[in-house]
Amino acid sequence: MSTLPACHAIFTWYGRRVLLVEVARASAEVAQTSSKKAKAQRIAALLKAAAPDERAIAARYLSGECGHKLGVGYATVHELRGAVAPAAEPSVTLGEVERRFEAIALLRGAGSATAKKREMGSLYAASTELEQGFLGALILGELRQGALDALVVDGLALATDVATTAVRQAYMLAGDIGMVAEAALADGAAGLARFGLTLFRPVLPMLAQTAEDPREAIALLGGPASLELKLDGFRVQIHKDGDDVRAYSRALNDVTAQVPEVVRFTRALPVSRAILDGEAIALGPGGRPLPFQDTMKRFGKSAALVDQVPLSLSLFDALLIDDQTLLATRAQERWAALDGLAPQHAVPRVITGDAEEATAFFDRVIASGHEGVMAKALDAPYDAGNRGAAWLKIKHVHRLDLVVLAAEWGSGRRRGFLSNLHLGARDPAGGFVMVSKTFKGMTDETLAWQTTALQAIAEDRDGHVVHVRPQKVVEIAFNDVLRSTQYPGGVALRFARLVRYRDDKTADQADTIDAVRAIAIKAGVLPAT
Numbered sequence: 409m410s411t412l413p414a415c416h417a418i419f420t421w422y423g424r425r426v427l428l429v430e431v432a433r434a435s436a437e438v439a440q441t442s443s444k445k446a447k448a449q450r451i452a453a454l455l456k457a458a459a460p461d462e463r464a465i466a467a468r469y470l471s472g473e474c475g476h477k478l479g480v481g482y483a484t485v486h487e488l489r490g491a492v493a494p495a496a497e498p499s500v501t502l503g504e505v506e507r508r509f510e511a512i513a514l515l516r517g518a519g520s521a522t523a524k525k526r527e528m529g530s531l532y533a534a535s536t537e538l539e540q541g542f543l544g545a546l547i548l549g550e551l552r553q554g555a556l557d558a559l560v561v562d563g564l565a566l567a568t569d570v571a572t573t574a575v576r577q578a579y580m581l582a583g584d585i586g587m588v589a590e591a592a593l594a595d596g597a598a599g600l601a602r603f604g605l606t607l608f609r610p611v612l613p614m615l616a617q618t619a620e621d622p623r624e625a626i627a628l629l630g631g632p633a634s635l636e637l638k639l640d641g642f643r644v645q646i647h648k649d650g651d652d653v654r655a656y657s658r659a660l661n662d663v664t665a666q667v668p669e670v671v672r673f674t675r676a677l678p679v680s681r682a683i684l685d686g687e688a689i690a691l692g693p694g695g696r697p698l699p700f701q702d703t704m705k706r707f708g709k710s711a712a713l714v715d716q717v718p719l720s721l722s723l724f725d726a727l728l729i730d731d732q733t734l735l736a737t738r739a740q741e742r743w744a745a746l747d748g749l750a751p752q753h754a755v756p757r758v759i760t761g762d763a764e765e766a767t768a769f770f771d772r773v774i775a776s777g778h779e780g781v782m783a784k785a786l787d788a789p790y791d792a793g794n795r796g797a798a799w800l801k802i803k804h805v806h807r808l809d810l811v812v813l814a815a816e817w818g819s820g821r822r823r824g825f826l827s828n829l830h831l832g833a834r835d836p837a838g839g840f841v842m843v844s845k846t847f848k849g850m851t852d853e854t855l856a857w858q859t860t861a862l863q864a865i866a867e868d869r870d871g872h873v874v875h876v877r878p879q880k881v882v883e884i885a886f887n888d889v890l891r892s893t894q895y896p897g898g899v900a901l902r903f904a905r906l907v908r909y910r911d912d913k914t915a916d917q918a919d920t921i922d923a924v925r926a927i928a929i930k931a932g933v934l935p936a937t
Contacts, residue, residue, distance in 0.1 A: 429498035432542035451563030462502045464586030471560045472551040476513040485544045486872040494537040545820025578603040580793035610656035612793030619800040622766035625783035636757035638780040641689025648682045686723035696777040699933045724755040740786045808919040812880040817872045825855040833921040841897040841921045849905035883907040889928040
């Protein structure tokens with residue numbers, strides 16, 4: 409019997425180039441599927457079909473990761489979608505998309521914006537309508553198909569017949585779903601075993617869910633818990649091997665050169681090898697935190713600010729101390745080790761099961777200028793990369809009633825719906841002052857309703873933006889207020905999200921720009937007048 413069919417099947421299995429349209433179609437099908445198992449099966453089928461050098465690309469794209477800093481924004485994507493006719497037939501492979509992304513990311517200097525737009529336009533022209541929609545959502549981080557990276561982990565487990573827990577652990581330790589896909593699909597469990605806790609290879613940070621208040625947090629954690637300051641700076645994962653110290657951001661980028669204070673603090677610690685988790689933040693007089701944007705400005709590339717705005721380091725976890733790996737160690741034991749190693753940098757915390765004591769601690773933290781507290785289970789391991797229930801963040805949330813001034817047409821899964829709202833505060837002198845945009849907090853029902861309702865009061869259209877009569881009042885939750893040169897009122901809301909439409913209020917009952925500024929003044933973002 410001829411072996412030709414079998415040989416041909418092997419060639420197809422390991423050598424076929426995957427077209428972008430296959431990934432776009434898989435993503436769309438996954439988004440329309442309610443069964444988690446069916447989602448994983450669809451992803452597994454595509455990953456198994458990819459050629460070896462396209463497996464990492466497919467895994468990253470399916471997880472919603474472009475993998476490159478393209479410098480291409482919302483306006484460019486929407487302009488191209490409207491101006492570039494889609495290709496009639498699919499022809500672009502994943503490898504070609506990746507090569508084009510790499511070339512666009514390398515464009516720098518004068519004229520680079522125009523060049524990036526031209527190159528993106530060329531890619532769009534070669535892509536079908538489905539592919540264009542997928543590309544736009546991928547570039548803007550708006551891919552909607554469920555828990556993206558978790559689904560790819562499940563798909564990889566199915567594709568390789570390896571335990572999901574092993575795939576997930578490898579992903580958390582590698583920090584790159586593409587690397588894990590490559591290793592798992594090539595060598596199965598043996599490939600995944602290569603990923604361990606290694607100095608100077610950062611791991612995904614442990615993340616938190618939310619709780620409304622300290623009382624709920626204590627109840628959810630089921631008893632005594634640790635409550636610690638939630639610092640509004642930037643996350644740093646610090647690796648030390650002798651005098652060699654490097655710091656990594658939450659996104660696992662090397663930021664060592666931008667945090668010389670952190671490097672200096674860490675070198676002085678009485679330990680040879682360590683991996684520590686913490687927060688770098690700029691503090692003002694009396695230890696009160698400076699506004700978030702001042703910390704982030706200091707985190708920028710201006711060397712002149714290093715001496716003017718020094719950073720403080722607060723450590724809240726330890727993953728490795730000398731030769732002891734602590735990932736699986738109880739949280740309370742990790743904190744004790746950290747307190748013994750760096751007491752001057754350990755984040756302040758209280759351990760209590762009393763809701764009144766927890767609430768009093770929360771109130772003191774808010775009064776001191778911090779954004780909230782973290783409530784943590786005492787016996788939890790360090791679950792790298794997971795947003796589990798062992799950590800709960802509790803923030804002070806502001807709410808204002810604002811007016812919808814405009815809305816933008818969505819992309820990806822929100823294509824065909826008015827999504828991104830332009831929000832204005834009432835000006836006592838007349839009119840409204842824009843203070844924010846948001847597309848967060850909207851259910852599918854809300855999107856459908858507001859698309860109809862806002863078009864009914866449309867006054868003007870400017871590209872993908874629909875300007876409306878200022879009639880609809882919305883309740884908006886947000887974390888704090890930032891200084892802004894973008895908005896005419898000089899302030900902008902941070903982490904704004906829609907709570908509900910207020911049909912019981914008219915626009916002349918909305919909150920004023922003075923109310924927004926008062927929040928900024930109280931937080932020290934604006935000077936008192």
